Amino acid sequence: MPQFTVGEKVRVLSQWPPSPPIHCRTPYYVRGCSGIIERYCGDFPNPEELAFGRKEPKNLSLYRVRFKQRDLWDSYQGGLSDMIDIEIYENWLEKL
Amino acid sequence: MTETRDHEHSHQHSAGHEHPTQPDQDDSITYFKAMEAAVRDLLIEKDLITAEQIREKIEQMDARVPANGAKIIAKSWVDEEFKRKLIANPRKAISEFGHDIGPLHLIVLENTEKVHNVVVCTLCSCYPRWILGLPPDWYKSRAYRSRVVREPREVLQEFGTTISFDREVRVHDSTADMRYLVLPMRPKGSEGMAEDELVPLIGRDAMIGVTEVTI
Numbered sequence: 001m002p003q004f005t006v007g008e009k010v011r012v013l014s015q016w017p018p019s020p021p022i023h024c025r026t027p028y029y030v031r032g033c034s035g036i037i038e039r040y041c042g043d044f045p046n047p048e049e050l051a052f053g054r055k056e057p058k059n060l061s062l063y064r065v066r067f068k069q070r071d072l073w074d075s076y077q078g079g080l081s082d083m084i085d086i087e088i089y090e091n092w093l094e095k096l
Numbered sequence: 097m098t099e100t101r102d103h104e105h106s107h108q109h110s111a112g113h114e115h116p117t118q119p120d121q122d123d124s125i126t127y128f129k130a131m132e133a134a135v136r137d138l139l140i141e142k143d144l145i146t147a148e149q150i151r152e153k154i155e156q157m158d159a160r161v162p163a164n165g166a167k168i169i170a171k172s173w174v175d176e177e178f179k180r181k182l183i184a185n186p187r188k189a190i191s192e193f194g195h196d197i198g199p200l201h202l203i204v205l206e207n208t209e210k211v212h213n214v215v216v217c218t219l220c221s222c223y224p225r226w227i228l229g230l231p232p233d234w235y236k237s238r239a240y241r242s243r244v245v246r247e248p249r250e251v252l253q254e255f256g257t258t259i260s261f262d263r264e265v266r267v268h269d270s271t272a273d274m275r276y277l278v279l280p281m282r283p284k285g286s287e288g289m290a291e292d293e294l295v296p297l298i299g300r301d302a303m304i305g306v307t308e309v310t311i
Contacts, residue, residue: 025271027218029245041201044273062272069248069267078249081264087272 002040002061002090009036009096010065012088023051026092034096035067038085046089061090160229162300165277168193168227169303170294173282179206186277190227197226197275203268205305206279211264214252214305215276216244222270224277228300235304245269255306268305278305285311 004010014032017024025047041062049057069082076082139145168190172179182189186202202224205213217223218241223231234240244251248265252258259265268276280302286294301307 025219027269027271029218041272041274047272062274064274069246073246077247078265079261079263082248082266083264084245084267084269086269087274089272 002043002063004037004040004061004063004090004093004095006037006039009034010063010093011035011096012065013092013094015092022048024048024092026088027086029072030065030067030086030088033067033072035065035071038064038066041087044089046091048091063088063090063093065093157225157230160225160227162228162303163295164193164195164229165224165227165300165303166295166298168277169279169298170291172279173286173294174291179279182279195226197224201274202227202277203274204277204279205266205268207281207305207308209263209281211266212252212259212305212308213266213268213276213278214244214248215268215270215278216241217270218242218245219271222275224275227277228303232300252306255301257307278303280305280309283309283311 011034012026012030012032016031041064043059044062045057046060064085065088066083066085069076069078069084070080072084136150140147140150168182172182178189183204183206186204187197190197190202205215207213216235221231221236223235225231240251245267248267249259252265270276280298282294283297286297297309297311299307299309302309
């Protein structure tokens with residue numbers, strides 16, 4: 001069951017495992033940043049296990065998280081309401 | 097199909113004239129090309145798949161073209177009920193067109209007077225291939241992937257697309273299991289046009305979100 005609900009404020013973990021050997025789907029530019037849960041997308045096999053061909057990878061909840069562009073980039077020149085939506089797995093999110 | 101020219105000069109040949117030779121483009125065997133050929137040969141040798149199955153798959157992939165997406169968009173412009181279904185349950189709606197998207201999930205992003213959507217995959221090149229075919233080279237380029245998330249308005253401008261500051265630009269980074277199709281706004285002046293007349297107006301780039309549809 002998904003741990004987070006739509007509209008909830010979350011933060012992406014500020015973790016920097018060496019890559020490689022770690023494979024993950026969390027881009028550097030959102031690590032440590034805060035956003036809002038836009039939707040729950042379903043449960044999917046953990047890509048960090050899939051990448052290494054592990055048998056029966058654990059399913060993880062996947063969300064789309066919405067960030068304000070101005071929270072991501074200090075020098076952002078676009079509109080105040082510009083946003084970016086990114087898919088993030090639950091193991092990379094913490095409640096704020 | 098693009099036309100290729102094999103001559104850089106006009107075609108008035110006379111005796112003793114030599115053609116300048118053009119280098120072949122297919123003679124470099126890179127690491128990954130060699131690996132692909134080796135794995136393919138092994139799979140065939142071990143009777144796991146046949147050469148014919150590989151050929152068929154390539155044919156299927158090549159048959160996927162952006163016009164498939166354009167037909168879906170055009171229908172949603174003329175049929176409100178279909179549009180509602182397309183946004184609520186894209187998988188089911190596009191199955192009416194005979195497209196099976198497999199285990200992946202599609203999200204349809206509707207452009208409005210308030211929001212303009214644009215899609216990128218910063219980590220690789222995730223793209224709704226079943227309905228748009230192969231992604232364009234620029235979609236896979238490091239420049240597009242790194243820039244459109246941090247300066248989307250400048251990148252859109254370079255595609256000739258100006259989004260006014262009172263409209264939100266919303267970038268979608270396709271990092272995992274979702275794929276995205278932008279539903280562009282129906283262009284002004286197209287009110288009287290029929291569904292099949294609208295289809296050719298809708299290009300691939302508008303369904304990625306780097307352009308808007310115009311007449």
